[in-house]
Amino acid sequence: MAEKQLSEYVTLVSSDGFEFRILRSAACIAKTVQKALDPAYGFKEDQENKMTLSNINGVVLEKVCEYLYYNQKYAKAKDVPDPDIPPELCLELLIAADYLQC
Amino acid sequence: MSGRRGRNSAIRGPHSALTDFLAANNISAAEIRDSYRQRLERAEADAAAAAENGEGPSAQDVDEEEQAQAESSAMAAERSKKRKRDQDDAIAKIKKGKAAKKDAKKKKKKGSDDEDDSDFGFDDMYKKARKLPGQLENCEVCDKRFTVTPYSQAGPDGGLLCTPCGKEMKKEAKAQEKAAKPVVRRGRRKMESNRLDGVTNRGTKTLQQLCIEKLAKHADDIDEFGEMPEAIMDQLSAIFSKKRAMNPTTIKLFLQPDMDRVEIHEAAYLETENFDQIFAVVPNIKKLALRNCCQFKDSNMEYLIEKAKNLVDIQLLGANLVSNDMWIRLFSARGEDLRSFKTEWLDAAFDDEAVEALAACCPNLERLKLERCKRIGVSSINAIATLGKLQHLTLRFLKEIPRENLLNVILQVGKNLQTLCLENFEQPALEDDEQTDDLLLAAIHDTCHNLSKFRFTDHTECSDEGYINLFTDWDNPPLRYIDVNSTRDCDNANPEGPDDFPIGLGSEGFKAVMAHSGSRLEYLDISSCRHISYATFAQIFDGVQQYPHLQEINLSFCPIVDTTTVASIFRSCPKLKKVVTFGCFKVKDVVVPRGIVLIGAPKAQDHVMEQFGDTIMDFQKELMKEMERDSRIAGGRVIPVMG
Numbered sequence: 001m002a003e004k005q006l007s008e009y010v011t012l013v014s015s016d017g018f019e020f021r022i023l024r025s026a027a028c029i030a031k032t033v034q035k036a037l038d039p040a041y042g043f044k045e046d047q048e049n050k051m052t053l054s055n056i057n058g059v060v061l062e063k064v065c066e067y068l069y070y071n072q073k074y075a076k077a078k079d080v081p082d083p084d085i086p087p088e089l090c091l092e093l094l095i096a097a098d099y100l101q102c
Numbered sequence: 103m104s105g106r107r108g109r110n111s112a113i114r115g116p117h118s119a120l121t122d123f124l125a126a127n128n129i130s131a132a133e134i135r136d137s138y139r140q141r142l143e144r145a146e147a148d149a150a151a152a153a154e155n156g157e158g159p160s161a162q163d164v165d166e167e168e169q170a171q172a173e174s175s176a177m178a179a180e181r182s183k184k185r186k187r188d189q190d191d192a193i194a195k196i197k198k199g200k201a202a203k204k205d206a207k208k209k210k211k212k213g214s215d216d217e218d219d220s221d222f223g224f225d226d227m228y229k230k231a232r233k234l235p236g237q238l239e240n241c242e243v244c245d246k247r248f249t250v251t252p253y254s255q256a257g258p259d260g261g262l263l264c265t266p267c268g269k270e271m272k273k274e275a276k277a278q279e280k281a282a283k284p285v286v287r288r289g290r291r292k293m294e295s296n297r298l299d300g301v302t303n304r305g306t307k308t309l310q311q312l313c314i315e316k317l318a319k320h321a322d323d324i325d326e327f328g329e330m331p332e333a334i335m336d337q338l339s340a341i342f343s344k345k346r347a348m349n350p351t352t353i354k355l356f357l358q359p360d361m362d363r364v365e366i367h368e369a370a371y372l373e374t375e376n377f378d379q380i381f382a383v384v385p386n387i388k389k390l391a392l393r394n395c396c397q398f399k400d401s402n403m404e405y406l407i408e409k410a411k412n413l414v415d416i417q418l419l420g421a422n423l424v425s426n427d428m429w430i431r432l433f434s435a436r437g438e439d440l441r442s443f444k445t446e447w448l449d450a451a452f453d454d455e456a457v458e459a460l461a462a463c464c465p466n467l468e469r470l471k472l473e474r475c476k477r478i479g480v481s482s483i484n485a486i487a488t489l490g491k492l493q494h495l496t497l498r499f500l501k502e503i504p505r506e507n508l509l510n511v512i513l514q515v516g517k518n519l520q521t522l523c524l525e526n527f528e529q530p531a532l533e534d535d536e537q538t539d540d541l542l543l544a545a546i547h548d549t550c551h552n553l554s555k556f557r558f559t560d561h562t563e564c565s566d567e568g569y570i571n572l573f574t575d576w577d578n579p580p581l582r583y584i585d586v587n588s589t590r591d592c593d594n595a596n597p598e599g600p601d602d603f604p605i606g607l608g609s610e611g612f613k614a615v616m617a618h619s620g621s622r623l624e625y626l627d628i629s630s631c632r633h634i635s636y637a638t639f640a641q642i643f644d645g646v647q648q649y650p651h652l653q654e655i656n657l658s659f660c661p662i663v664d665t666t667t668v669a670s671i672f673r674s675c676p677k678l679k680k681v682v683t684f685g686c687f688k689v690k691d692v693v694v695p696r697g698i699v700l701i702g703a704p705k706a707q708d709h710v711m712e713q714f715g716d717t718i719m720d721f722q723k724e725l726m727k728e729m730e731r732d733s734r735i736a737g738g739r740v741i742p743v744m745g
Contacts, residue, residue: 091317
């Protein structure tokens with residue numbers, strides 16, 4: 001396989017069409033995204049640098065992206081402050097987190 | 103600027119003669135200026151209000167405007183005054199908080215150094231003179247007129263407050279103080295608690311974890327979980343139990359008709375009818391685990407027998423309202439199907455008869471755990487010996503058991519066992535001519551060939567010799583889990599135990615254990631095994647010999663364990679996560695590698711949490727150098743750095 005320069009940013013698309021461009025390093029904290037974007041497997045997601053998450057809506061995906069950056073920021077810190085999660089999103093977010101493995 | 107004038111602001115700067123004169127006559131320049139400014143502002147506010155009304159020309163507004171025009175000028179003035187008052191109110195409320203903080207800061211400052219010039223002088227001069235007790239004043243917050251008393255509180259802007267406002271202010275200040283304190287303490291307490299649990303909290307929690315914790319906080323507001331993966335349901339159930347949020351309302355969230363197991367780790371808040379619900383909603387239940395199910399009664403058991411036809415695995419902890427007859431009925435009705443039965447902490451019922459019924463009716467039982475049940479004794483032990491298909495056996499009796507009977511159990515059921523846990527067995531005193539009793543260990547050596555978990559604690563009669571014999575040439579694959587804590591002689595007159603034959607796991611026994619199981623061992627508990635020598639530890643954990651799977655080791659109350667021992671354990675066990683060293687007073691400034699938690703060594707604790715981040719690694723290196731210097735005296739060991 002030809003060596004390809006990995007793009008710095010990738011796009012996550014929600015079920016209702018919202019697109020989130022986030023750092024690849026942050027996106028890959030979610031293991032499902034990491035696998036989908038892994039060049040070793042050659043999925044379509046990898047070629048387009050874009051992953052459509054048809055079971056996660058925009059509101060939830062925004063929170064997920066927030067979390068991914070939060071996780072990246074505090075990866076090496078200790079006694080990390082917990083981020084604020086709106087209770088009404090908790091259940092959906094939990095299912096999304098389970099799906100994304102993050 | 104504001105808030106400077108507290109109750110005790112008796113110290114004043116140099117005043118001019120005029121100021122003094124005016125103050126003495128109760129005339130204040132500030133007051134005159136204020137009233138002028140107020141008039142000015144009022145006019146401005148009126149203009150602004152008019153403009154605002156013009157902006158949204160709804161019928162009502164226009165109406166109002168017309169009305170306002172019609173009103174006499176005096177009325178208009180009153181109205182605007184009121185509006186202003188409301189506005190001021192709101193602002194004052196916002197300011198209050200800020201001002202209170204400022205106040206506190208200022209006070210602190212005053213304590214540390216003497217008044218500096220900027221603190222008084224001009225600012226002070228332009229303020230209103232403070233009213234004396236007995237005089238009338240308008241409250242700064244609510245603008246009401248009141249009589250000043252010596253106890254009147256100072257407001258956020260330096261004026262005085264009426265009694266109700268003053269009280270409120272005090273209350274708020276107190277609430278703020280309270281809110282500020284415990285946050286810090288809780289954080290530290292949580293940290294210590296995590297440390298003792300062996301949780302090293304580096305980085306963030308997973309999003310799942312965060313959501314689950316949040317859900318537990320809002321347990322009462324959840325209507326339904328919807329489609330949840332089973333693993334997440336388990337986690338939710340666990341955290342609800344931990345937070346004591348498992349109650350008659352929330353239990354319904356966890357009962358879904360398509361489930362085949364129900365595990366509730368803390369059922370103390372559940373009512374009798376909730377237990378019936380379990381079987382009504384989940385008729386296909388295969389596994390039932392209820393801990394602290396205090397309200398589980400005979401009627402529930404009857405319902406269980408009638409409804410839950412697929413049940414094969416029952417775990418009931420603390421079900422003390424179930425009568426003896428009902429236990430027997432359960433076994434006779436469901437015994438054939440039962441594969442696993444666990445119970446703990448029963449004292450009111452569940453006697454030997456129940457265990458005999460269990461043994462007679464449940465021939466297919468593979469897993470049995472009976473712990474701390476007050477009423478069972480020798481006959482129960484004999485009954486258990488007839489359960490030939492047992493694979494996992496955990497027993498902890500509160501009554502004295504003669505050693506022949508225990509021996510019999512091992513001989514009868516030992517050959518299939520994968521788990522054998524015999525804890526705290528009290529046995530009748532030995533005959534005079536015997537001093538040790540290794541028959542039990544010998545029986546295990548001869549009978550058990552499939553063990554992977556072995557717990558044998560608090561036995562005060564088995565000798566080191568016995569352990570050597572057990573673990574030497576034992577036709578059993580290496581064990582995964584060994585817990586032999588507190589196997590030592592208990593004699594106050596001779597705390598060291600007999601010299602010629604050590605009681606409990608000693609040096610040679612420990613060598614045999616590690617030689618047999620070291621290659622697969624994941625968990626090792628040898629706390630209070632006092633007769634293991636320093637040389638043995640040094641030989642076993644020599645830094646060359648590796649124990650590739652060992653994750654957790656408990657060395658508590660092995661007094662000879664020191665810093666060097668712990669350091670070489672770190673080096674010998676690549677997968678190590680947790681080391682427990684309570685009462686090992688020789689463990690001092692040990693450097694704990696990243697990812698490992700060391701519990702119980704008071705001086706090492708401070709470093710435990712510092713084991714991540716690059717800057718800390720430098721600090722760690724520095725410490726290492728020190729350690730090397732120290733340890734050169736102690737035999738030249740080098741402390742490893744991992745990760």
